[in-house]
Amino acid sequence: MSACQTPIIVALDFPTRDAALKLADQLDPKLCRVKVGKELFTSCASEIVGTLRDKGFEVFLDLKFHDIPNTTAMAVKAAAEMGVWMVNVHCSGGLRMMAACREVLDQRSGPKPLLIGVTVLTSMEREDLAGIGLDIEPQEQVLRLAALAEKAGMDGLVCSAQEAQALKAAHPSLQLVTPGIRPAGSALDDQRRILTPRQALDAGSDYLVIGRPISQAADPAKALAAVVAEIA
Numbered sequence: 001m002s003a004c005q006t007p008i009i010v011a012l013d014f015p016t017r018d019a020a021l022k023l024a025d026q027l028d029p030k031l032c033r034v035k036v037g038k039e040l041f042t043s044c045a046s047e048i049v050g051t052l053r054d055k056g057f058e059v060f061l062d063l064k065f066h067d068i069p070n071t072t073a074m075a076v077k078a079a080a081e082m083g084v085w086m087v088n089v090h091c092s093g094g095l096r097m098m099a100a101c102r103e104v105l106d107q108r109s110g111p112k113p114l115l116i117g118v119t120v121l122t123s124m125e126r127e128d129l130a131g132i133g134l135d136i137e138p139q140e141q142v143l144r145l146a147a148l149a150e151k152a153g154m155d156g157l158v159c160s161a162q163e164a165q166a167l168k169a170a171h172p173s174l175q176l177v178t179p180g181i182r183p184a185g186s187a188l189d190d191q192r193r194i195l196t197p198r199q200a201l202d203a204g205s206d207y208l209v210i211g212r213p214i215s216q217a218a219d220p221a222k223a224l225a226a227v228v229a230e231i232a
């Protein structure tokens, strides 16, 4: 399986470059992509992206930008210049913010990262949404934001795999990036809207974001191989 075909993205959630590279060195870039999030990126700036790319990984820059349209678009542009494979912004930043990001990428010559909109975090359930004044089911809010994202020309969404079937039916062109993946028997941790890797793909997920079940396993390469076998 080449890097371009694998649906697996391993989250490198560590505070230092060395810890991230220690895990990356145990993984095979033909079996997974890797994701660099806020913690690692902030501590290492762009150096980690270049080093992982040099190792053969395609990188999802998961900084979930959320700001005014110009600031967000400039952040997306900087990510594109760094050569990341995927970048994301919060859909709740609104139509104009997402459209500004689309525009800045469309004006670029050369490779463009996939531009993905974050809908409702997979750690949130109905009760959490009620706490921020949204007294609706997560799926209803996800579908609202998906319609906005499609209108803005986004390439895809971050959502729970639990919403994948409904989203694929309503927005077949959007690629679905799904964290909250838990192999059977693994700890839920702070995630709430979860599915197993196989269930997620069957529901229509295009990419599975997996952190702790791989990064905190005694043998991360073995844990990745088990997920690969489950979805084969």
Ligand SMILES: O=c1ccn([C@@H]2O[C@H](COP(=O)(O)O)[C@@H](O)[C@H]2O)c(=O)[nH]1
Binding pocket: 011, 013, 037, 118, 120, 121, 122, 123, 158, 159, 179, 180, 181, 189, 191, 209, 210, 211, 212, 213
């Ligand atoms: O809705 C979201 C958006 C992003 N994430 C990120 O994915 C990984 C999941 O890690 P696990 O250890 O597998 O729970 C983590 O980096 C989150 O920041 C998400 O979980 N949910």
